[in-house]
């Protein structure tokens with residue numbers, strides 16, 4: 001009996017002491033020790049990150065984190081004037097080379113802008129796109145159908161890189177060379193001058209199958225798939241519409257648009273959403289629907305193919321004029337149409353937002369610090 005009394009007294013004492021104490025334990029401690037959040041909800045998964053490589057969330061990225069590909073996180077190690085001590089002339093060398101090329105080949109501006117997009121969306125801004133081969137013998141990104149023979153501008157990057165190597169050997173990465181060249185191309189296309197971020201390093205690998213694996217959009221993708229892909233890279237609908245404003249410079253080959261003028265959805269009729277004027281325009285350039293693939297002539301996206309203006313959006317709003325089917329979807333969906341309308345009426349806002357988003361694009365999943373390498377030539381690993 002004595003034993004039972006002692007036992008009951010001990011339990012009572014324990015409760016008298018512990019219950020008030022528990023009331024003062026901070027809620028987060030419950031999470032930490034795995035008891036949920038103290039409000040009867042499921043515990044939230046912890047975001048995994050390496051404290052050595054802090055994440056920086058730019059613009060709407062924080063909001064997108066739930067859907068974004070975690071591999072596409074950006075890093076704080078990038079900074080302006082990265083080469084101010086190691087290669088002070090780097091940015092000027094790039095700027096002079098791009099300006100020189102522009103004099104004889106103004107299309108180069110559009111070429112490099114597209115190169116940056118295709119490099120950054122596949123694995124990150126790591127110059128994987130520039131490799132001609134990798135030691136494993138696997139097909140490199142350049143060989144992917146999404147890049148194929150239609151990707152131009154790599155020779156300009158080679159040119160700039162060899163100038164940089166002469167000035168400061170193995171110092172400026174190919175990934176930075178591409179971003180710096182693109183930044184310069186944007187300025188020459190009419191955007192406000194800004195200094196590019198530097199500090200990227202070059203990857204040792206490049207795989208065509210990664211480019212094929214829903215990382216680069218095709219011109220006949222439905223809007224849903226475009227939105228999903230851009231979200232995975234950290235860009236919301238508004239940001240996607242603004243980045244697509246890049247289709248204000250350069251051209252598309254007839255391969256990608258002819259069907260809209262000649263044989264939309266196997267009907268032998270034009271795309272019914274295209275005004276007759278645009279159908280005629282396409283037919284005038286894309287004369288022969290039977291021209292072999294990749295031999296078709298290019299058609300400028302708009303009337304000013306070397307100026308990054310808002311004509312792409314104005315043409316859409318005022319004349320329902322688009323060349324790529326994917327661009328046409330932007331005007332007809334409530335998730336994207338308001339941004340098209342806004343960009344069509346506010347050229348300054350387009351310039352400002354486009355520059356910001358190209359900067360954000362240039363930070364996707366970069367290699368920094370001791371990762372990767374600084375290639376001697378952009379076409380092969382060291």
Ligand code: HEM
Nearest residue numbers: 110111113114117150217218219243246250251252253326
């Ligand atoms: C849904 C998204 C996109 C699709 C389906 C798409 C598709 C295409 C296609 C089919 C071409 C024509 C290629 C050729 O015939 O040589 C093209 C050209 C181009 N794209 Fe895109 N693109 C997309 C997004 C972007 C983005 C986000 C950028 C840049 C930020 C971009 C920049 C360019 C540029 C500058 C050109 C002209 C290239 C030149 O003239 O050399 N595109 N795009």
